[in-house]
Each structure stands twice: as structure tokens, then as C-alpha cells.
Amino acid sequence: MRKVKNKDDKKLTVFTQRNTAIAEQFRIIRTSLQFLAEKRSAKRFMVTSSASGEGKSVVIANLAAFFAQQEKRVLIIDGDLRRPTQNEIFQVENYYGFTDILKDGVDVRKVIQKTEVENLDVLVSGIVPHNPAELLASFDFETFFAELDVDYDFIFVDAPPAILADTPIIASKVDGVIVVVALHSVKRSKLEQTIRSVRSAGANVVGIICNKAKRTKKTAYYYKQ
Numbered sequence: 001m002r003k004v005k006n007k008d009d010k011k012l013t014v015f016t017q018r019n020t021a022i023a024e025q026f027r028i029i030r031t032s033l034q035f036l037a038e039k040r041s042a043k044r045f046m047v048t049s050s051a052s053g054e055g056k057s058v059v060i061a062n063l064a065a066f067f068a069q070q071e072k073r074v075l076i077i078d079g080d081l082r083r084p085t086q087n088e089i090f091q092v093e094n095y096y097g098f099t100d101i102l103k104d105g106v107d108v109r110k111v112i113q114k115t116e117v118e119n120l121d122v123l124v125s126g127i128v129p130h131n132p133a134e135l136l137a138s139f140d141f142e143t144f145f146a147e148l149d150v151d152y153d154f155i156f157v158d159a160p161p162a163i164l165a166d167t168p169i170i171a172s173k174v175d176g177v178i179v180v181v182a183l184h185s186v187k188r189s190k191l192e193q194t195i196r197s198v199r200s201a202g203a204n205v206v207g208i209i210c211n212k213a214k215r216t217k218k219t220a221y222y223y224k225q
């Protein structure tokens with residue numbers, strides 16, 4: 001396993017600091033998802049949340065890295081065409097990406113980039129478009145994913161909060177949706193609304209990941225900022 005170059009980059013901290021309690025939580029989530037993946041032949045997962053800033057992008061990036069660590073071929077797609085961040089997390093260029101495939105039908109293999117994590121590739125967003133929902137709605141996801149299935153065992157898609165029109169479109173094309181919830185900042189009713197909206201798109205909520213828990217004496221949580 002190659003080491004992640006920028007070990008001080010806090011956004012992949014869970015993955016780079018593997019002996020922490022939170023890293024263990026990610027391994028547990030990985031095991032549950034793998035179990036589900038085998039049982040239901042699922043391989044494409046999307047992340048969303050009720051509000052922005054709950055930690056979707058960071059959680060999905062770390063989760064993808066943990067999957068790649070098991071010698072699975074993993075792709076992370078930045079499907080958040082409004083506030084893309086996977087290029088920052090993995091410190092790669094964002095000149096070309098998903099938008100170029102959506103708009104111009106560019107060959108996906110030409111825009112996928114390697115990350116510093118072995119077995120993990122990234123498809124960044126590319127230049128942010130002015131009409132993401134329209135681009136996504138008219139896109140042939142089936143052909144796109146079928147092509148990617150040849151090269152990857154698991155595909156993780158970062159997406160915007162559930163209230164935006166883009167999110168149910170992507171949700172309806174994946175095998176499972178993971179909802180990230182920032183504890184202490186998002187009300188239960190909002191979370192329930194998010195789950196309902198994902199389900200009404202015909203998607204399966206396969207798990208809820210609680211993030212940004214407050215540190216207590218007894219527990220070690222995610223990184224400190």
C-alpha cells in the first residue's frame with residue numbers, strides 16, 4: 001500500500017491515521033457495506049445529507065480509501081457539480097471531469113485521474129456548469145456505469161444536499177444511498193425529510209453515518225480542526 005503523500009491534509013486524516021477509533025468505525029462501515037454489496041450485488045453508492053457542510057465529501061473520500069485498501073478497484077466521482085471538493089481532498093487538477101462527460105460526451109477513461117491512494121481513482125467535477133440538474137437528467141447513466149463496471153469493483157458518488165434537484169437524479173441511478181448527518185446540528189425532522197426524499201426518488205437508503213459528534217472523555221472521534 002502506497003502512502004498518501006500529503007499526510008498533513010486533514011481531509012483524509014481518518015484514512016492516514018489508521019490506528020484511531022474513528023478509523024475503526026470506518027472499517028466497521030466498510031464491512032457492513034461489503035456485506036450488503038455481496039448480498040444485493042450492489043456496487044454503486046452515493047452520499048448525501050440534509051444540509052451543506054455535514055461532512056459528505058470528507059466521509060465518502062475516506063470511505064472510498066478504506067475500500068481501496070482492501071485491494072478493490074475503487075472510483076470516486078464528484079457528482080456535486082455545485083460545490084465540488086474531491087479535487088481538493090485528493091489534490092488533483094479540476095480542469096476536466098464529470099461535466100465534460102455530461103456536456104460533450106468525453107471518454108470517461110480520459111478524464112479519470114489516479115489518486116495517491118493505491119487502487120483509488122477519482123473523477124473530479126470539472127468546471128462547474130450553470131445547469132447541473134438538466135445535464136444530469138438527460139445523461140445516460142446506465143451506459144456510463146456499465147462502462148465503469150469493467151474497471152471498478154466499487155463506485156462512490158459525492159453529491160449535493162438532498163434538497164437540490166441534482167441529488168434525487170443521481171440517487172435513482174445508484175444501488176444505495178448513504179446519508180451523512182452532523183450530530184447536534186441537524187434536527188431529526190430534517191433527517192427524516194432527507195430520507196423520504198431519497199426514497200421517493202426510488203433509491204435505497206443503505207445507511208446513516210453520524211458525523212461531527214462532540215468529543216467526550218471516553219471516546220475518540222474524528223479529527224480536531
Ligand SMILES: Nc1ncnc2c1ncn2[C@@H]1O[C@H](COP(=O)(O)OP(=O)(O)OP(=O)(O)O)[C@@H](O)[C@H]1O
Pocket residue numbers: 010011049051052053054055056057058059080083085160161211212213222223224225
Ligand atoms: N467530523 C468532523 N470533524 C471536524 N470537521 C469535519 C468533520 N467532518 C467534516 N469536517 C469538516 O467540515 C467541513 C465540511 O465538510 P465537507 O466538505 O465534507 O461537507 P459537505 O457535506 O460535503 O459540504 P457541502 O454540502 O458543501 O458539499 C470541511 O472543512 C471538513 O473538513
Ligand SMILES: [Mg+2]
Pocket residue numbers: 056057058080083085158
Ligand atoms: Mg461536499
